[in-house]
Every structure is written in C-alpha cells, then in structure tokens.
Ligand code: IMP
C-alpha cells in the first residue's frame with residue numbers, strides 16, 4: 001500500500017487558482033476564451049479555474065494517451081478524443097493538470113497550432129521542470145505550482161486511476 005503526504009491543501013490550491021484566474025481575466029480582457037480541458041486529469045482544475053473567469057468562456061475537451069515506458073524512450077502519443085469544434089480564429093487556453101517530461105504537451109500544442117487559432121496558451125496546475133526531456137519544446141504560460149520530481153495525486157491526478165477526487169494534492173510515498 002502507498003501512503004499520502006499532503007503537499008498542497010485545498011485552501012492553498014483555491015488561493016492559487018484565485019490568483020491565476022485574476023491574471024487570466026486581465027490578459028483576456030475583451031476576448032472570449034476557448035478552454036480546452038485535457039482528460040481526465042485536467043478536468044478538476046479546469047472546472048475550478050473556469051468558475052473564477054469573468055470573460056466569456058467556451059469549453060471543449062481532448063484526451064491523449066502516451067505509451068512507451070521510460071523517460072528516455074521516444075514514447076508514442078495517441079489522440080484518443082478530439083475536440084468537437086473548430087478552433088480557427090479562437091483564443092485557445094489549454095488547461096492541464098501537470099507537465100512532466102513535456103512530451104504530451106509538445107505533441108498537443110503542435111497539433112493545435114496547425115488548426116490556426118488566433119492565440120494559443122497553456123495553463124497547468126503543476127509543473128515538474130526537472131523531469132523535462134530535451135526533445136520536449138513546451139512553453140508554459142500559467143503555472144499554479146512548480147514542484148520537485150515527486151509522484152503526486154489528487155485534484156485530478158491519479159495513481160493507477162485512483163485518488164483523482166481528492167480535494168488536495170498529496171505526494172505518494174511507497175512503502
Ligand atoms: P508528460 O508527457 O510526461 O508531460 O506527462 C504528462 C502526464 O503524465 C500527465 O498528464 C499525467 O497524466 C502523468 N503524470 C506525470 N507526473 C505525474 C504525477 O506526479 N502524478 C500523476 N500523474 C502524473
């Protein structure tokens with residue numbers, strides 16, 4: 001069994017999301033944001049964030065899966081669910097739970113860029129920059145918390161599909 005140690009409490013997460021939303025409200029004044037939530041992990045954060053956004057918001061979802069085990073493997077990313085609508089000329093904000101090696105988001109942002117949105121930005125609740133692989137080329141516009149190389153769960157993040165529903169973020173400590 002694994003133990004969990006609280007890294008960010010629900011209160012800390014809420015306070016940080018308040019700040020992020022304030023920044024986004026300023027940056028997107030006068031615009032409509034198309035938020036793209038990345039299934040499944042990004043959804044909890046996306047809901048919390050979007051409820052605090054004051055400019056008009058539309059939402060859509062994508063789901064990607066990465067295969068290939070170790071961090072130095074090339075890995076293979078599959079688009080499992082695509083957007084329902086076109087994003088051409090829209091101001092797109094991708095909302096994700098965590099950026100780790102950066103492979104998933106490198107693939108995703110490149111794919112979305114080919115669809116010619118008016119603007120394309122990336123917002124993540126957590127960032128683990130120490131884990132980034134050299135071939136990943138991902139610019140993160142909004143980061144909730146920068147964390148060390150630890151495995152975390154909660155607030156959308158899972159361990160073997162469990163713990164996504166925790167209202168806080170915990171570090172998994174394996175016995
Ligand atoms: P990347 O392509 O390596 O950046 O992988 C991103 C995906 O790996 C995330 O969307 C998560 O699903 C998963 N992931 C990376 N680190 C963690 C973690 O600490 N806890 C849970 N899932 C993680």
Ligand code: MG
Pocket residue numbers: 038039040041042097098
């Ligand atoms: Mg994910």
